[in-house]
Amino acid sequence: MDITRLCDRTWGALLEERQGKPSQWLGSTGVAAHELYLPLARRTGRPMVIAQVGQSLDGRVATVDGDARDLSGQDGFDHLHRIRALVDAVVVGVGCVLADDPRLTVRNVRGPNPVRVAIDPNGRIPLGLKLLNGQAETIIVQAEDTAPRDDVETITLPRNAAGQLEPADILAALTARGFANILIEGGATTIEHFLCQGLLDRLHVCISPIIVGSGLPGLSLPPIKVLSQALRPRVTTYNLGSDILFDCDFRADAAHDLRSEPASGIAAE
Numbered sequence: 001m002d003i004t005r006l007c008d009r010t011w012g013a014l015l016e017e018r019q020g021k022p023s024q025w026l027g028s029t030g031v032a033a034h035e036l037y038l039p040l041a042r043r044t045g046r047p048m049v050i051a052q053v054g055q056s057l058d059g060r061v062a063t064v065d066g067d068a069r070d071l072s073g074q075d076g077f078d079h080l081h082r083i084r085a086l087v088d089a090v091v092v093g094v095g096c097v098l099a100d101d102p103r104l105t106v107r108n109v110r111g112p113n114p115v116r117v118a119i120d121p122n123g124r125i126p127l128g129l130k131l132l133n134g135q136a137e138t139i140i141v142q143a144e145d146t147a148p149r150d151d152v153e154t155i156t157l158p159r160n161a162a163g164q165l166e167p168a169d170i171l172a173a174l175t176a177r178g179f180a181n182i183l184i185e186g187g188a189t190t191i192e193h194f195l196c197q198g199l200l201d202r203l204h205v206c207i208s209p210i211i212v213g214s215g216l217p218g219l220s221l222p223p224i225k226v227l228s229q230a231l232r233p234r235v236t237t238y239n240l241g242s243d244i245l246f247d248c249d250f251r252a253d254a255a256h257d258l259r260s261e262p263a264s265g266i267a268a269e
């Protein structure tokens with residue numbers, strides 16, 4: 001499907017939908033953007049968790065040195081900013097924060113900034129990074145055995161037996177704060193934690209037509225023996241223009257629902 005022609009009126013209607021104002025216009029357009037973005041704009045009373053990863057034709061998400069800035073094309077970046085504008089919170093891992101010093105604000109399109117959430121169990125985020133610049137609200141999620149910080153709102157959670165934070169605990173803490181729709185923006189390690197636990201409703205894989213050749217790989221999950229154990233979400237593809245988007249819906253088909261099929265070959269590490 002082609003969404004290169006997402007017009008300003010449709011986008012405005014999606015932003016209104018996000019604010020709880022149902023739009024007759026959206027239902028009447030029949031445009032692909034409606035199918036792609038409406039589930040993110042709507043608040044249904046059930047949290048919606050979406051992850052997005054931008055990768056190259058050869059499945060890289062960054063160079064060997066961790067440079068991911070221009071990996072997606074312009075339309076891929078616009079798409080990412082649209083998702084940010086439609087969700088309540090955007091979550092990244094500390095690896096992404098240290099490598100990219102991201103702002104995580106909405107700049108390429110009209111719309112509100114989400115609350116920025118960084119998972120930093122060991123308190124590695126230093127002072128002075130853009131996340132702490134006050135442009136939007138920020139929350140840092142730490143392990144409860146880490147020294148508390150006083151420069152930013154902090155959520156503290158217990159570690160599990162593996163020394164990690166349970167992704168379900170992170171989501172529970174965020175939904176308890178009233179965040180309904182949540183974007184897990186990366187990096188791959190952070191997305192993997194949520195995917196392994198069957199906590200993603202959707203995964204957007206945005207493919208940019210470049211070959212990096214070497215570098216950080218996309219998603220890696222525990223090995224499976226045969227392809228019949230592979231995850232097979234319902235997928236809709238969209239032509240964004242510069243990039244091709246694979247919109248993977250893990251909720252669409254109960255047969256592929258990780259929550260109801262914990263033995264599907266994916267297990268927590």
Ligand SMILES: NC(=O)c1ccc[n+]([C@@H]2O[C@H](COP(=O)([O-])OP(=O)(O)OC[C@H]3O[C@@H](n4cnc5c(N)ncnc54)[C@H](OP(=O)(O)O)[C@@H]3O)[C@@H](O)[C@H]2O)c1
Nearest residue numbers: 054061066068093094095096099164165186187188189190
């Ligand atoms: N192409 C893209 O779409 C994209 C998007 C974002 C980032 N990137 C690139 O990806 C790279 C960073 O990604 P990454 O995979 O190395 O790191 P990451 O996912 O950003 O961060 C991983 C770290 O976050 C913490 N963490 C995340 N989930 C956790 C959990 N459930 N429990 C405990 N700790 C958790 C851990 O910190 P500790 O190590 O302190 O335990 C973990 O090592 C950068 O080069 C960045 O440029 C690419």
